[in-house]
Amino acid sequence: MTERQVSRSIEIDAPPSRVFDLLADPRRHPDFDGSGTVRSAISGPSRLSLGARFGVAMRIRLPYRISNTVVEFEEDRRIAWRHFGRHRWRYELTPTPSGGTRVTETFDWSTSLGPAIIDRTAFPTINARSIEQTLPRLKALAESDA
Structure with a gap:
């Protein structure tokens, strides 16, 4: 991890394939987003893959739409x-001995076009809090659908 990343992890009592299916379906993102x-997902495929683009309706003070591109993809991992x-927003999945999954979510601005700007904002703190709210929601969703 670099100085320009914040990560949190959680253990989920569901196999990596189940968790990954939720993450790879952009229409499910509002269901576990803690921010x-x-x-809602407004455009794109029903299943993400490397290079896939998907549009999302967002709201931070005012509504807007943003387009995302999948830049890392390893099935179930x-x-x-x-x-x-x-x-980047990254999810890494590691199988646990019990058949569950350890999920690590990372907000990574080391690849940002303006990392020095982000360093001086509240985004890292806000994103850490959002991750801390997202992971329990992802856990509840994956375990209820498992």
Whole structure:
């Protein structure tokens, strides 16, 4: 991990394939988003893959739409996407001995077009809080659908 990343992890009592299916379906993102900013997936495939693009309706003070591109993809192991600012949201899945999954979510702005700007904002703190709210929602969703 670099200085320009924040990560949190959680253990989920569901297999990696189940968790990954939720992450790879952009229409499910509002169901587990803990930031309160993701409203709905408005365009794109029903299943993400490397290079796939998907649009999302968002709201931070005012409604807007943003386009994301999947930039990392390893089935049942890792998925990450970015938008025009090039910072990434990454999920890494590790199988546990009990048959569950350890999920690590990372907000990574080391690839951002303006990392020095982000360093001086509240985005890292806000994103850490959002991850801390997202992971329990993802856990509840994956375990209820397992």
